[in-house]
Amino acid sequence: MQKVIKHLIQKNDSKIIFTVLDGLGGLPVNDKTELEAATTPNLDALAKVSACGLHMPVGYGITPGSGPGHLGIFGYNPLEYQIGRGILEALGLGLEVRKTDICVRCNYATIKDGLITDRRAGRIPTDHNRRITAMLSEHIKQIDGVEIIFAAGMEHRIAIIMRFPDPLEPGAADIEDTDPQQEGKAPLAPKPNNKSAGKVAALAAKLLEKAGQVLKNEGRANFLLMRGFSNMPHIPTFEEAFGLKALAIATYPMYRGLAKLVGMDTPVLEGTVEDQINFLKSKYNEYDFFFLHVKKVDSYGEDGNFGGKADRISEFDLLLPRLQELNPDVLIITGDHSTPALMKGHSWHPVPVMLKSPYVYGGLCSVFSERECTKGELGILPAINLMPLALANALRLKKFGA
Amino acid sequence: MQKVIKHLIQKNDSKIIFTVLDGLGGLPVNDKTELEAATTPNLDALAKVSACGLHMPVGYGITPGSGPGHLGIFGYNPLEYQIGRGILEALGLGLEVRKTDICVRCNYATIKDGLITDRRAGRIPTDHNRRITAMLSEHIKQIDGVEIIFAAGMEHRIAIIMRFPDPLEPGAADIEDTDPQQEGKAPLAPKPNNKSAGKVAALAAKLLEKAGQVLKNEGRANFLLMRGFSNMPHIPTFEEAFGLKALAIATYPMYRGLAKLVGMDTPVLEGTVEDQINFLKSKYNEYDFFFLHVKKVDSYGEDGNFGGKADRISEFDLLLPRLQELNPDVLIITGDHSTPALMKGHSWHPVPVMLKSPYVYGGLCSVFSERECTKGELGILPAINLMPLALANALRLKKFGA
Numbered sequence: 001m002q003k004v005i006k007h008l009i010q011k012n013d014s015k016i017i018f019t020v021l022d023g024l025g026g027l028p029v030n031d032k033t034e035l036e037a038a039t040t041p042n043l044d045a046l047a048k049v050s051a052c053g054l055h056m057p058v059g060y061g062i063t064p065g066s067g068p069g070h071l072g073i074f075g076y077n078p079l080e081y082q083i084g085r086g087i088l089e090a091l092g093l094g095l096e097v098r099k100t101d102i103c104v105r106c107n108y109a110t111i112k113d114g115l116i117t118d119r120r121a122g123r124i125p126t127d128h129n130r131r132i133t134a135m136l137s138e139h140i141k142q143i144d145g146v147e148i149i150f151a152a153g154m155e156h157r158i159a160i161i162m163r164f165p166d167p168l169e170p171g172a173a174d175i176e177d178t179d180p181q182q183e184g185k186a187p188l189a190p191k192p193n194n195k196s197a198g199k200v201a202a203l204a205a206k207l208l209e210k211a212g213q214v215l216k217n218e219g220r221a222n223f224l225l226m227r228g229f230s231n232m233p234h235i236p237t238f239e240e241a242f243g244l245k246a247l248a249i250a251t252y253p254m255y256r257g258l259a260k261l262v263g264m265d266t267p268v269l270e271g272t273v274e275d276q277i278n279f280l281k282s283k284y285n286e287y288d289f290f291f292l293h294v295k296k297v298d299s300y301g302e303d304g305n306f307g308g309k310a311d312r313i314s315e316f317d318l319l320l321p322r323l324q325e326l327n328p329d330v331l332i333i334t335g336d337h338s339t340p341a342l343m344k345g346h347s348w349h350p351v352p353v354m355l356k357s358p359y360v361y362g363g364l365c366s367v368f369s370e371r372e373c374t375k376g377e378l379g380i381l382p383a384i385n386l387m388p389l390a391l392a393n394a395l396r397l398k399k400f401g402a
Numbered sequence: 403m404q405k406v407i408k409h410l411i412q413k414n415d416s417k418i419i420f421t422v423l424d425g426l427g428g429l430p431v432n433d434k435t436e437l438e439a440a441t442t443p444n445l446d447a448l449a450k451v452s453a454c455g456l457h458m459p460v461g462y463g464i465t466p467g468s469g470p471g472h473l474g475i476f477g478y479n480p481l482e483y484q485i486g487r488g489i490l491e492a493l494g495l496g497l498e499v500r501k502t503d504i505c506v507r508c509n510y511a512t513i514k515d516g517l518i519t520d521r522r523a524g525r526i527p528t529d530h531n532r533r534i535t536a537m538l539s540e541h542i543k544q545i546d547g548v549e550i551i552f553a554a555g556m557e558h559r560i561a562i563i564m565r566f567p568d569p570l571e572p573g574a575a576d577i578e579d580t581d582p583q584q585e586g587k588a589p590l591a592p593k594p595n596n597k598s599a600g601k602v603a604a605l606a607a608k609l610l611e612k613a614g615q616v617l618k619n620e621g622r623a624n625f626l627l628m629r630g631f632s633n634m635p636h637i638p639t640f641e642e643a644f645g646l647k648a649l650a651i652a653t654y655p656m657y658r659g660l661a662k663l664v665g666m667d668t669p670v671l672e673g674t675v676e677d678q679i680n681f682l683k684s685k686y687n688e689y690d691f692f693f694l695h696v697k698k699v700d701s702y703g704e705d706g707n708f709g710g711k712a713d714r715i716s717e718f719d720l721l722l723p724r725l726q727e728l729n730p731d732v733l734i735i736t737g738d739h740s741t742p743a744l745m746k747g748h749s750w751h752p753v754p755v756m757l758k759s760p761y762v763y764g765g766l767c768s769v770f771s772e773r774e775c776t777k778g779e780l781g782i783l784p785a786i787n788l789m790p791l792a793l794a795n796a797l798r799l800k801k802f803g804a
Contacts, residue, residue: 359744391463401467
C-alpha cells in the first residue's frame with residue numbers, strides 16, 4: 001500500500017499538524033480513564049466536529065515500544081521496519097545516528113579472574129558512569145580508522161557508536177551479544193553471524209580489549225558487556241514516502257531521533273509545551289508537516305500517577321486553541337500508544353485519535369475519550385493508515401486508477 | 403481469501419440483487435450529507451432491518467477511480483487487478499474488449515515539420531473528431547492480419563484497439579507512451595519494455611505511419627499521440643470465482659464494460675432507472691446475480707450539485723419497493739465510491755452499505771446514512787468482502803473446515 005501511496009502523491013500548500021500526546025490512551029480507575037477524568041473542553045469541542053476513532057499501533061494485543069509506536073503513526077509498518085535496541089539507546093541519549101554507524105548498548109560489569117561477578121556493576125550511580133564514560137571517550141577516539149563514540153546512560157548503561165567511514169553491507173550488525181546473561185561465566189566474544197558482520201565483530205573485540213585496559217582499575221565497573229548490535233534500517237524519508245517537508249517539535253532526544261530516522265528536521269529544543277507550540281508557530285511557513293510531541297503524558301502514566309497524567313492532558317487542552325488559531329488544513333490529535341496509569345507502563349490498547357479537516361462527517365462523538373472514539377467515523381484502524389488519511393484530507397493524494 | 407471462497411462455493415436457487423448508486427457517499431453541507439438530505443423513507447425502513455456498515459473501496463485515504471471502485475465491490479482486489487487506461491477508455495466508449503486486444507487511448511495532435519505544436523489539436527469539436535475517426539476506420543481496417551478498431555471520444559480523444567488473432571504473452575502491452583508530454587518536441591516512437599511487447603510496438607509504429615498518411619491534410623488534427631497501452635488483465639469470471647450467472651443492468655458503456663471484464667452478461671440498455679428495474683424483473687428467472695448500476699447520483703456529485711445528487715437518491719428511494727417486491731434472498735444497496743458534491747469529484751471516504759437477508763441482526767441504524775452506518779453490524783470493511791458476505795447470506799458458501 002505504501003508503494004501505491006507514493007505514486008499518488010501530489011504537492012500543494014497545505015499544512016498538517018500531527019500532535020502526539022505520548023502514551024495518551026488509558027484505562028478506567030473509578031470508572032473514568034485519565035482522558036475522561038481530565039478537564040478537556042477544547043478537545044471535546046474539537047471531537048464533536050472531527051473524524052474520531054482509535055488506532056491500533058501494531059496489532060491486537062501487541063504492546064508497542066516507543067520505536068514501533070512512532071513508526072506506525074508515521075505511516076511505516078512497524079513489523080517491516082524494526083529498529084534495533086542499540087539504535088534506540090543511542091537515539092534516547094541524544095546521539096545522532098548515521099547510515100554508516102553500528103550502535104550497541106552496553107552494561108558496565110564487574111569481572112574477576114576472567115569471570116563476570118556482577119552483570120550490572122552493582123548498578124553504579126549515574127555520576128560514576130559519567131566519569132568513567134568520559135575516560136573512555138578520552139582514551140578511545142578511534143580504532144583502525146573507525147570513530148568510536150561513547151554516551152553515558154542511567155546507572156550502568158552506556159551506548160557506543162562505531163562510526164565507519166563507508167556504508168556497511170546489509171547484515172553487518174548481525175552479531176551476537178557478548179553478555180552471557182548469567183554471572184559466574186566468562187563474557188562471550190562478539191560472534192558475527194555472517195561474513196559482512198565479521199569486520200565489525202573484529203573491531204568490537206578490539207574495542208572491548210581497549211576498554212578493559214582503560215577500566216582495569218575502576219573497581220566494580222571494570223568491563224563492558226555488549227548487547228543489541230544494530231544499524232540504521234533503510235527507511236524511506238517523509239519526503240520520499242509522502243512528499244512532505246517535515247519538522248519534529250520534540251524536547252526528548254529519543255523522539256527527535258525517531259523523527260530523524262524518517263528524515264524530519266529535528267532541532268534541539270527545551271522548554272514547556274507552550275514553548276513547543278510557539279516554536280511551531282515560528283516555523284509554520286517553512287514546513288508542510290509538523291510532528292508535535294508531548295512527552296509528559298506518558299511519563300506520569302509510567303509512574304502510575306493517574307492524576308498527574310490527567311493533569312498533563314488538561315494542560316494540553318488549554319493550549320489546543322493556540323494550534324487551532326493556525327487553522328491548519330489537517331489537525332490530528334492522538335498518541336503513539338496507550339500508557340494506562342493502572343498498568344504503570346505501555347499497553348496494547350488502541351489509541352484515541354481525531355482528525356479535523358473540511359472533509360469529515362463529525363457529529364458522532366460528544367467528547368474526546370477512548371469510549372466515545374469507538375463511535376467515531378474512523379472506527380478502529382491500523383496506525384499506519386493515519387498518514388494516508390492525513391494526506392488525503394490535505395488533498396495531497398491523486399485518484400487511484402481511472 | 404478469494405481462493406478459499408472459491409472452494410466453498412455451492413450453488414442454489416437464491417437471487418442476489420446488488421444495487422450500486424454510483425458515487426453514493428457524500429459529505430455534510432449545512433451539517434447534512436446528500437444521503438441525509440434526501441427523502442428516503444424506503445431506504446431508511448430497509449436500513450432498520452438490514453446489516454449496515456461502510457465499505458472501504460481500496461484503502462484508507464485512497465480515492466478510487468471507477469475501475470478500482472467496481473472491481474472492489476465485485477470482490478476482486480483492486481491492487482492486484484489493475485485495469486489499464488487504454489482499456490477503460492475503450493470500455494467507456496462502448497467498445498468490447500477481448501483477451502487478444504491491445505487498447506490505447508490517443509489524442510489527435512498537431513504536428514509541423516516533425517514537431518508537435520498542439521498536443522490536443524486545439525481540442526477539436528467532437529463532430530470533427532467523429533468525421534476524421536470515420537476516415538481512419540475506412541482506410542485502416544487491418545495491418546499485417548491484426549484488426550484495427552477506432553472509436554471517437556470527446557473533443558480530441560480517440561480509443562484504438564489492435565485485435566490480434568491469437569492470445570498475447572503477458573507484458574505485451576508494456577509499451578511507453580508516444581506523447582512526449584510537451585509541445586515543441588517530436589512524437590516518440592512506441593518503445594517496448596520487453597520482448598513480447600516488441601511486435602505490438604512495431605505494429606503500433608506502422609499504424610501511426612498509416613494514420614499520419616490518412617490525416618495529413620486534416621489541418622490541426624494531423625497526427626496521433628498514443629498513451630496507456632493496455633490489455634485485459636486475467637480476471638476470473640463471476641462464474642469461476644463465485645459460481646454466479648450474473649447480469650449487469652447498466653446504461654453507461656463504461657460500467658457495462660467493467661461488468662463484462664468479470665464475465666457478466668451486459669446487454670445494451672437505455673432509459674430511466676425505472677426502465678432498468680423493469681428490465682431486471684423481465685430477466686429475474688434467468689440469472690443468479692443482478693448488478694443494477696444507477697449512474698446519475700455520481701454525475702450530480704461530480705458537478706458539485708448537492709441538491710441534484712440528493713434528488714437522484716430520493717428518486718431511487720421511490721423505486722426501491724419495486725426491487726423489494728421481488729423478495730430477493732439478498733438485497734444490497736451501496737455505491738462504488740464516494741462523490742461528495744462538496745468536493746466535486748470522487749473521494750476516499752468509505753461508502754454506506756446495507757445488506758438485507760433473513761440472516762442479519764438489524765435494529766442498529768435508524769436511517770440509511772454515512773453516519774448511521776458507522777453504528778451498523780458490518781462496521782467499516784474492505785469492499786472486497788461484500789461479495790463473500792452476499793454469497794454467505796444467499797447460503798451459497800459451505801462451511802470451512804470440519
